[in-house]
Amino acid sequence: MSMELLFCKSKVFVHPSKSSQDNIPGFLIITLEQGQPRQECVLAWVPESALDKKQLNWLYHADLTLGKSELQKLKMGPGTLGGISSMAWSFSIKLGYLYSIEFRVPSPTGLWHGSVILHSKSPQEDDTLPVLFFHDKACPSTERKMKELNKSFDPFTSSGDIYWGGIDFRSSVASLVDLKQTYVDPTVWLVNASLDDLRNFSPQLMQRRLSEGKAKTEVGSSNLWDKWEAAKWGFMTRVADATSKTGSYMGSLIRKHPLVMLAEKNGNNPYVKKLLENPRVQEVQDDFDSARVYLAKWALGVKQQADQYQRTHEIGDSYRKALTKELGFDSQSDVQFTEEELSRALERKFPVSKQKWESFFDSQGRISLTVNEVKDFIFHGGIEDFGTRKEVWLFLLGVYPWDSSSDEREQLDQTLAEIYNNNYKSKWLNRSTHPDAQEEEYWQDQLFRIEKDVKRNDRNFDIYKYNTPDGSAPETKETEDPSEGDKTEESEHWSIKNPHLLSLKNILICYNIYNPNLGYVQGMADLLSVVYYIVRDEALSFWCFVNFMDRMERNFLRDQSGIRDQMLTLTELCQLLLPQLTEHLNKCDSSNLFFCFRMLLVWFKREFEFPDVCSIWEIFLTDYYSSQFQLFFMLAILQKNSQPIIQNLNQFDQVLKYFNDLHGTMDWSDLMTRSELLFIRFKKIMEVMERKSEIEENIPNNDGGKTTGVQLHDFEIEDNDNQTLPCASKYLQLLLSKKLVVQRENPRAKDSIK
Structure with missing residues (x-):
């Protein structure tokens, strides 16, 4: 199989002794077999003495060619660099097998050369890797770049480092694997570092x-x-x-x-x-x-x-x-x-970048870390960009199994697309009128509700903004543009042309067929809009939404039992961890926390800007601590705002207005940190109560009975005939579980929805 040359730097020396006469010049190269993933890239050093004239000329040409751009690559025939692997001092190692790379900057006065020290994950292999010295003044590509920088009077690169040959090498490695600089020693960069x-x-x-x-x-x-x-x-x-x-x-x-x-x-x-x-x-x-x-x-x-x-x-x-x-x-x-x-x-400074995400996979495209390690990265660092987010969310939302290979995922894409198109989309596109008039009326009502919400949902997002056949901005003002108050759109009788809005409509109607008992409920379009924006594929977005609704269906049940259970859980949680706020809300007739309802319904989508919503949701989707971590995020909002509420508000209407006006005023990262610490505190309190309860159940009281009260320094809870300890609450106990809480809608009858 032919190879691709991704990086080449000439005049990289090995210094076997103190004498400069013993220095050995060579080429530092990075190669990759065509069709192989980036983690299979091979780093090698080849001495000039191992090459014939033709090979030398080819590599010098490659050095100058690749030095112009980091995005270029050259094809290598089977015999381009054949027969050199066994030469003295030569070596090769896969980039993914490196633990770290140390970059030692050259002396500004030329007293010493810049050098690179490679550290392998294997101590035995580490001993075989020589220190590599970059003789910049002898390297054509480095000399050329130095002259270009000198013309602009900028001896530094964009990162602020003094330019030398090692900068080109570091940039190339960083484009292929995840490379992170350590704070302990700025010269040391970790390769595909673990979170630990x-x-x-x-x-x-x-x-x-x-x-x-x-x-x-x-x-x-x-x-x-x-x-x-x-x-x-x-x-x-x-x-x-x-x-x-x-x-x-x-x-x-x-x-x-x-x-x-x-x-x-x-x-x-x-x-x-x-x-x-x-x-x-x-x-x-x-x-x-x-x-x-x-x-x-x-x-x-x-x-x-x-x-x-x-x-x-x-x-x-x-x-x-x-x-x-x-x-x-x-x-x-x-x-x-x-x-x-x-x-x-x-510590939330290590987001999952494209390189970091790719470093999680082996040559077969299977994740080589444990699922919990991957979720730890996501929970504590988030995802750096939307391109990476699309791939990660397909795992978080259960479309891709965590143990699947790249080939299996490709086959899964095809299978899921066929099922979506043949079993659901074609079913409603080719649907004929239902013989039962009431059922037909119900179906038409569902279509009306879906289209109405799709037309007005998230029209500020770039892909949904313009109602044109390609979704791009109109050439003239005659085309419908919601920002200009188009009369056609205001009438609500206009037809959807935007392909992304059409996809939203298709998915929601198909989900109606998939889950006929639930039907369409306002708010579901809010959830789908975010998922589709990230995935940008109609069939995959449908399956993401199906799995997402497994956990979110309880928010939309007709009897509201699912959202009611969450509100009851939040109330108990607030009583346990925020007793002063609870007492004050009781005085304001707000003890039912009704003002939290909208936030929980669509996972804070209307309180934060879109990029922040994506970051919040992907953390929730990890179920890293609890499958109901959204309740701790809500608790963090209550805790963060507790003092202003206690000091300034004393009526229900005031509290409601205060929380309705929070949009765009909250720092989600700060709230997520508080959420994690509140969960840790909650878990420790539950454990302490359970231990004390077990001990004090066996201690006789003054009446000859047994003590069942539990005293903690932060609060006091007394048991009586009508009370149980918080640690015994089924709602609070469920918060400690990572298993999804799934609540399904009851079978739909003709009179279920009026």
């Missing part, structure tokens, strides 16, 4: 560990050292151990490292002294004086980054303290959360 790796290398975690260390050394605790080990200390030593890969002194320079900074500032601290006993840390310290020369040249840039981090950290620390206080975790209660739980809720 990203969290371990976050500045907040490292700063917190140092703070914990200062406190714990006073009592001689050794737990912090164990935490350093858990935070990839083994990886840190591998970075420091780079000198074993080359005899070049310049290649051994270690730039300013957080551990070195720690040693300088806290040399007398017993915790730091213990840390410095590690021989690898001593190696870093020994090399620091040499690295200082380089760092001094860029002191301004370093200072700016440090100031920016300090501002961000101070804001984050204040927010952390405020959340702890507001959510009731700073009191001496039976319920406390750990620093890890708080940090996990706050």
